[in-house]
Amino acid sequence: MLHKHQSHNTMTYPTDFYDAAQQLIAAGRFIDSKAWVPATSGNFSLRLADGTIAITVSGKHKGRLQTSDIMLIDAEGRSLDGKKPSAETLLHTSLYQHFPDIHAVLHPHPLNSVLISKCYQQRCILENYELLKAFPGIQTHESQLIVPIFANDQNIARLANLVNSYLASVEVCHGYIIEGHGLYAWGQTLNDALRHLEAFDFLFACELQLKGMKPL
Amino acid sequence: MLHKHQSHNTMTYPTDFYDAAQQLIAAGRFIDSKAWVPATSGNFSLRLADGTIAITVSGKHKGRLQTSDIMLIDAEGRSLDGKKPSAETLLHTSLYQHFPDIHAVLHPHPLNSVLISKCYQQRCILENYELLKAFPGIQTHESQLIVPIFANDQNIARLANLVNSYLASVEVCHGYIIEGHGLYAWGQTLNDALRHLEAFDFLFACELQLKGMKPL
Amino acid sequence: MLHKHQSHNTMTYPTDFYDAAQQLIAAGRFIDSKAWVPATSGNFSLRLADGTIAITVSGKHKGRLQTSDIMLIDAEGRSLDGKKPSAETLLHTSLYQHFPDIHAVLHPHPLNSVLISKCYQQRCILENYELLKAFPGIQTHESQLIVPIFANDQNIARLANLVNSYLASVEVCHGYIIEGHGLYAWGQTLNDALRHLEAFDFLFACELQLKGMKPL
Amino acid sequence: MLHKHQSHNTMTYPTDFYDAAQQLIAAGRFIDSKAWVPATSGNFSLRLADGTIAITVSGKHKGRLQTSDIMLIDAEGRSLDGKKPSAETLLHTSLYQHFPDIHAVLHPHPLNSVLISKCYQQRCILENYELLKAFPGIQTHESQLIVPIFANDQNIARLANLVNSYLASVEVCHGYIIEGHGLYAWGQTLNDALRHLEAFDFLFACELQLKGMKPL
Numbered sequence: 133m134l135h136k137h138q139s140h141n142t143m144t145y146p147t148d149f150y151d152a153a154q155q156l157i158a159a160g161r162f163i164d165s166k167a168w169v170p171a172t173s174g175n176f177s178l179r180l181a182d183g184t185i186a187i188t189v190s191g192k193h194k195g196r197l198q199t200s201d202i203m204l205i206d207a208e209g210r211s212l213d214g215k216k217p218s219a220e221t222l223l224h225t226s227l228y229q230h231f232p233d234i235h236a237v238l239h240p241h242p243l244n245s246v247l248i249s250k251c252y253q254q255r256c257i258l259e260n261y262e263l264l265k266a267f268p269g270i271q272t273h274e275s276q277l278i279v280p281i282f283a284n285d286q287n288i289a290r291l292a293n294l295v296n297s298y299l300a301s302v303e304v305c306h307g308y309i310i311e312g313h314g315l316y317a318w319g320q321t322l323n324d325a326l327r328h329l330e331a332f333d334f335l336f337a338c339e340l341q342l343k344g345m346k347p348l
Numbered sequence: 349m350l351h352k353h354q355s356h357n358t359m360t361y362p363t364d365f366y367d368a369a370q371q372l373i374a375a376g377r378f379i380d381s382k383a384w385v386p387a388t389s390g391n392f393s394l395r396l397a398d399g400t401i402a403i404t405v406s407g408k409h410k411g412r413l414q415t416s417d418i419m420l421i422d423a424e425g426r427s428l429d430g431k432k433p434s435a436e437t438l439l440h441t442s443l444y445q446h447f448p449d450i451h452a453v454l455h456p457h458p459l460n461s462v463l464i465s466k467c468y469q470q471r472c473i474l475e476n477y478e479l480l481k482a483f484p485g486i487q488t489h490e491s492q493l494i495v496p497i498f499a500n501d502q503n504i505a506r507l508a509n510l511v512n513s514y515l516a517s518v519e520v521c522h523g524y525i526i527e528g529h530g531l532y533a534w535g536q537t538l539n540d541a542l543r544h545l546e547a548f549d550f551l552f553a554c555e556l557q558l559k560g561m562k563p564l
Numbered sequence: 565m566l567h568k569h570q571s572h573n574t575m576t577y578p579t580d581f582y583d584a585a586q587q588l589i590a591a592g593r594f595i596d597s598k599a600w601v602p603a604t605s606g607n608f609s610l611r612l613a614d615g616t617i618a619i620t621v622s623g624k625h626k627g628r629l630q631t632s633d634i635m636l637i638d639a640e641g642r643s644l645d646g647k648k649p650s651a652e653t654l655l656h657t658s659l660y661q662h663f664p665d666i667h668a669v670l671h672p673h674p675l676n677s678v679l680i681s682k683c684y685q686q687r688c689i690l691e692n693y694e695l696l697k698a699f700p701g702i703q704t705h706e707s708q709l710i711v712p713i714f715a716n717d718q719n720i721a722r723l724a725n726l727v728n729s730y731l732a733s734v735e736v737c738h739g740y741i742i743e744g745h746g747l748y749a750w751g752q753t754l755n756d757a758l759r760h761l762e763a764f765d766f767l768f769a770c771e772l773q774l775k776g777m778k779p780l
Numbered sequence: 781m782l783h784k785h786q787s788h789n790t791m792t793y794p795t796d797f798y799d800a801a802q803q804l805i806a807a808g809r810f811i812d813s814k815a816w817v818p819a820t821s822g823n824f825s826l827r828l829a830d831g832t833i834a835i836t837v838s839g840k841h842k843g844r845l846q847t848s849d850i851m852l853i854d855a856e857g858r859s860l861d862g863k864k865p866s867a868e869t870l871l872h873t874s875l876y877q878h879f880p881d882i883h884a885v886l887h888p889h890p891l892n893s894v895l896i897s898k899c900y901q902q903r904c905i906l907e908n909y910e911l912l913k914a915f916p917g918i919q920t921h922e923s924q925l926i927v928p929i930f931a932n933d934q935n936i937a938r939l940a941n942l943v944n945s946y947l948a949s950v951e952v953c954h955g956y957i958i959e960g961h962g963l964y965a966w967g968q969t970l971n972d973a974l975r976h977l978e979a980f981d982f983l984f985a986c987e988l989q990l991k992g993m994k995p996l
Contacts (some may be wrong), residue, residue, distance in 0.1 A: 171482035171543045174484045193543070238475040243480060243550060249556055262932060262961035263889060266819035272934045272958055284478060311491055313478035327819045327841070334818040334891060337862060341895055344560060387698035387759045403762040409759070457695060459766060463773055500694060502704045528705055529694035560776060600984040603914035603975045606942055625975070673911060675982060716910060718920045744921055745910035776992060 143213040152178040152186040153202040155322050164195025168240035175218045179228050179235045182217045183207050190218045222292045230299050234318045236325040239298035241314035249311040258335045266331035267306045281309045353355045368394040368402040369418035371538050380411025384456035391434045395444050395451045399423050406434045436510045442552040443534055446515050451539040459532035460552035465527040471496045474551045482547035483522045497525045573646045583633040584610040584618040587754050592619045596627025600672035611660050611667045615639050622650045628641045659750055663733050666750045668757040671744035676768035681743040690767045698763035699738045713741045729770045791861040800826040800834040801850035803970050812843025816888035823866045827876050827883045831855050835845040838866045842894040870940045876968055878947050882966045889962035892962035903928045906983045914979035915954045929957045
């Protein structure tokens, strides 16, 4: 039983774990400064060089993370240091398996993402914005960025399957929304993933405000 | 008369009073950073180990509290250090009496709470939000959180009676709104109460913006 | 001519001028943090013990004031230190003449005040808000606070006359709006005037958002 | 080939380049604090005494610029230090050629500018705002400020020609919007250009919110 609930005092972490933890703490402060992780919502992860994953533990305020709030899991989402991973860990590991070149997954609960999920059915299509170029492979505002919206589900395995089926069916996906819940975005680096968060929030804000203005 | 208006220089506070005061000062700064206590509105309290209560005095800006702006009252709301408690003290002590396991009560005036109280009659029902899980006992977005709205009343004893009757009539309540006035929220710890404030504000913002979008 | 355009190097200021200047600088930083003085808009003043007035000079950003950006005028608005007072100085001196007990006048350009002036004719009536109690003499939310709205006018003497006539015709006034321009608020102390600014902005935000929601 | 991709270690910059770089870094922090440069959007420049131009390089976050993120170009937009200029450099150099007295050009992507471009055809006319006086040559709120809106175009030479034709056809222009993209503003000094940004954003916010309120 000791192995299963191994003390993290005696745990030997990969050498890049500590740097990853500091990066996640700083990212959490930035994301909280935007009010995108109200209460203790959200979770963030970074894939390390050896394929293990540094991820935030469950139930902490993401704007005030400490090193001990970051844990290590394997590629299947199993705890490697005895700490309790978030219920949504499977959504992170699925993304890392589907996209071999990404190293960061961010899941905040921005108001605009939640509102988009309440106003749109199944997907939100973003087009004719210069800021679309913030996403890899997009060279012109005359592009379409499709953001799928999945129904919320407390059964995370079932939700992960739904997401995986979608990802298998499309050529490109830069992020998705879970209805009434929040946004998943990712990137090759943490900075890329943060850039995508900023771009998504700006574009969703545009869409929402234009919806509100349409009757004029 | 000396006893009734005892100097607080000679007052002996419980040992956990000073820590509670520092916590309330920090909470005030956070709450003010969200613009939830405009002007000198709002009041906050913490129940101490001996059952007495540390509470903000009347008429101070809650974002710039000093230790001398925190006073001590007994469980019935009587001043124990000669300072003048807020007129709304009775609403704090009622909550502590009704919920034996809570230790923090926060009463800010967030714009969203006031707007909710102007748009809804008697209660606002929150459902289908992942963030509902920020409240104790809620395990799924498929839950209903009912927030009662009471008419404002300068007669605080009468208002407290109304609140008490409501609380006696329901199994669960995580917060209430006074119309055109503000929000009351609470928790087992100050951090719990702050988490509830963040969650309420996010959920009220969602509801208000969805109301504004409905005609589209 | 030396007397008229006296160098401020040789100027002897009242002893409370320097403290007033520091207070105005701090108030400017706070007011700018709320985005109430975009560009170089707005002006602020404090009446000193001898009846002279410390006031911001023309054309500076109010969020980054320096001591040299505060000048001294007499009760009629004449420069006492050779610096150039704002064109709107007369609106400050008029208020000090009308209200013998006030010592601070703040004139920011908050978005909400400008929007109120575009949505309402002649006056905005605020009622049924607990926050009305932030203003002196108001003991209950069941009060009416009338905020007059005056047409903008580059002829400040003419505008000051209009304001004076209004003030002479009413028993109570806590602030006024100039249409498409900004808000004038005041108080016995600078803290009182700042409290009124916060309260006005909150109340105007409520009114505007409720207007936006009415069709629902 | 060495000349074409000359190392910037051996580059001799004009003496005022380093001060310009620090000013652009500070301006970027301010502009980002307003959320006007989401992701890595936007670019800023300053014209130096010798007619060369310090400008931000492509692809950096404008709120976290470092000295090495500022490069030197000539008046025609050619790199003088081997660094890669933004694709939109030509829009900066065109403005410097058209307005001999300006020394700063700022191109952020503020949400309000993008929304204005989605709600208005060809131009937005601002009138009856006191804040119009933030722009040079405007003495009264009874003025009209016309902000042209150009269709977005990834062909920057073609877009620059369109802008040049417009500028040649009017007597006054203080800024323009590219549809779904962002704002271009300028000034004799960087402070002037920043003042114009603040004024534009306030005025656009007014217009947008008034549009949203019209049905009432």
